[in-house]
Amino acid sequence: MTKDVIALTPEMPDLPTLLAGLYAGGPDIGVNTTADGAVVQLCAPDGRPLVSVETPLLVQVPGETTRLLGHAVEEEPVWWTEARASTAVAEAARLAGSFAGRLATVLGGTVWPPEAATTDVIPLTTDISAIPAPAIAAPAVDVLTDTTAVVIQDRPLIAMTSWLSDALRTAAGSDRALQIVTPPTARLTLPTRTALRGLPNRWVVQDPEHGYYDGLSGAVLHWKNGTFTPVQDEQGATRVAEAFAPAPETGDRQLILTLRTRHPADENLVLGRALETAFRHLTGTPPAGWSTAEPVNLPWSTRQLTDLARARAPRPTWLVAVGHPDRPALATLRVLRTPAGVEEDITLALGYGGDETPPLDVIEELATVLDAEHGLVTLLTSLRAARRDLTVPPRLEAPPTPVAFTLGNAEADAVGRTRAGHPPLVPVPKRLGPGTNPALHYSLGDGADPGTWSVFQRLLRHLKGEMKS
Incomplete structure (x- = not known):
């Protein structure tokens, strides 16, 4: 098991500051590097890693320390230096706290969790030889x-x-x-x-x-x-834990958009614009930032994320985008190269309290723009009763309920206009956009009836009957 301690500082920890932190264990503690130098490890005399320290990360996106740690900082942007201490050795957690405390003291920052902070020298007193050596070197795997x-x-x-x-x-x-x-x-x-x-x-x-x-x-x-x-009983059935009970009803809801776009593999292609358009329609602003992991640390830039995806191609690229602190909004974006072109798989979730109304009235307009300008393939809009802050507790949560489904114009052509325009037991779709080949928008409900899932599944089965792509 590991213990995480994070130093949050207004200045980047330079080499002298890092060295001061690395001396938290006194002269008997050794130093090693792994992951091509991206991780520094404080080690016992036998080389056993006690604390692994990741390269400091400049978090330039407002509200990330509050979102992820519940720990607001006075100055932003902030340098995030994370240490993971092995709990196989009693002193390791205190050693991580001393490392982070020294960085925060020198640079005027704070430590999370606050109670971990110290600047004491933590001598190694545990008999290391009595503890089995770890079988792995990966700092995140226990x-x-x-x-x-x-x-x-x-x-x-x-x-x-x-x-x-x-x-x-x-x-x-x-x-x-x-x-x-x-x-x-x-x-x-x-x-x-x-x-x-x-x-x-x-x-x-x-x-x-x-x-x-x-x-x-x-x-x-x-x-x-x-x-x-x-665990299975004699009949092979799986039991559900008593603790996995529904959370109390709060009125919080999440609006979830799942969409796919497809573009020709063109050297002038700029990715991320469909996601930015969705953010603007639903929150009034573009995303605040993006990254390949959390915390989300980079200011929003479609050009930079495009450059990253292009450098990684033909391998897929997975990204996270986050909204501004006043409206919980979080998205994942997966870019992949396919025989049909470059595709973006996007899931965008937005949180609303019981006294707030999700903006379902803008979904048709958003779908129209996505189809006309951003190569929309499909868009599924749904609602679910879940936490406004978009976090997931270990409790039973109701699945999202479909509200609307949109078929982009090219995908509607692939299905066949006659088939796509006349689904059984589903309302006739609304035509979005001008011309003879518009996108088709199927209204499914208001998100209150779980039975809408069966309607949506019938629609999908009908559409897939002659799906060509």
Whole structure:
């Protein structure tokens, strides 16, 4: 298990400051680097890593420390220096706190969690030889088996940090599952939930009264053959944990847009414009920032994210975008090259309180613009009863309910205009845009009736009958 400590400073930790932090353990602590120099490790005399420190990150997006840590800072932008301490050695967590405390003291910053901060020298008194040497060098992975990489986290909000992103890539590259173990008080950000949605990846909740269960499905789990797997009864059925009960109704809702765009592979192509258009229509402003992990640290720039995707092609590129602090808005964007061109898969979620009205009245206008200007393939709009802050608790949550579905003009042509325009048991679609080949917009409901899912599924089955792409 690891313990996370973060130094938040108005100035970049320079070499002398980092050295002052690295001396937190006194002269007996060694220093090593890994991940091509991106991670510095404080090590015991035998080379065992005690604390892993990531390269400082300049967070230029307002509100990220509050969103992810509940810890506001007075000055923004802020340098985020994260340390992970192994709990296999008793002194390691205090060593991480001393490292972060020294950075914050020298540079006038703060430490999260505040109680971890110290500037004391932490001598190593544990008998290292009595502790089994770790079998892995990856700083984010706590347990590695033939089938599974386990990361144990104790922070309140589990974000898709570069640590976790690296662990996910490493696990996938070796055909292993990634399983994150947390206490029942933890929540996930939407990017982390998305990453763990597909089995065999799991969110494993360790409840002191109920044991282990899956934080997304509620299935009771146990450790068997090197992985967390569901407990089955004699009939082979999976039990649901008692703790996985619905959260109390608060009136909070989330508006979720799932859309795909397709563009010719052109050297002048600029990506991210469809997402920016959606943000502008629904929040009044473009995204505040983007990044390849959380915290989201870069100011919004379609040109920069396009350059990154082009440099990584033909490999896919996965990105996160966040809105301004006054309106919870978070998106994931996956760019991939296909035989048909360059596609963007986007999921955008926006949070609303019980006294706020989601702007469903602008969806048709947004769909029209996406189709006319940004190569819309499909757009699904849905509502769900869920937290305004867009975080995911380990509780039963109702699935989103479809509100509308839009078929872009090229996709409507591929399906066939006659078929797409006359679905059975579904309202006739509205034509969006001028000309003879408009996009088709299917109104499905107001998001209050879960039965709308069956209507939407019938529509999809009808459309896929002669789908050509």
